[in-house]
Amino acid sequence: DTGVSQNPRHKITKRGQNVTFRCDPISEHNRLYWYRQTLGQGPEFLTYFQNEAQLEKSRLLSDRFSAERPKGSFSTLEIQRTEQGDSAMYLCASSGRGVLTDTQYFGPGTRLTVL
């Protein structure tokens, strides 16, 4: 499978715990995005990387959230001290290198449930 992959697919945690999600983009893509989606809503942008550089962060990305892409390949999204309001689907997407390769391809998502 050469698409975007995300792990784990599901995560249940207790409030106050830290969680980390991983995203592996399509191999030739240099741009990587994180979105969050709550039930019945469209995805909301969280942050974006070009290679290893984090170029944009949404106001939704509070201090408890941190994302990294250390070698410009896979990325991790960590949520510290989880709250019930963090329960959502966390989606990763990637896109290509060229000017006209804007299409963002999404992974299957990680569904987080905070108890």
Next chain:
Amino acid sequence: GESVGLHLPTLSVQEGDNSIINCAYSNSASDYFIWYKQESGKGPQFIIDIRSNMDKRQGQRVTVLLNKTVKHLSLQIAATQPGDSAVYFCAERAYFGNEKLTFGTGTRLTIIP
């Protein structure tokens, strides 16, 4: 500010008929639009995209129309099949170089056998 909205939250169509899903956007500077299909428990799946210098683009059984005058986007699906049942989202990019996509809340399309 930027917003992307959909006129109808649900749409039911008889199998074999054509369907049209509509989307309104408010940012006249948006330069790129994209339609995604999302099935339950899965990530959004790319369907078709269009740039602001185009009015129409066709794919396999799908056509996207862009009316910049009234800031309206539509997705036409021809000869609908049961597998087309899903939630459809339109998304826009504010301008070239801004990689963030802004999504609407989605339209649920149900194909009636």
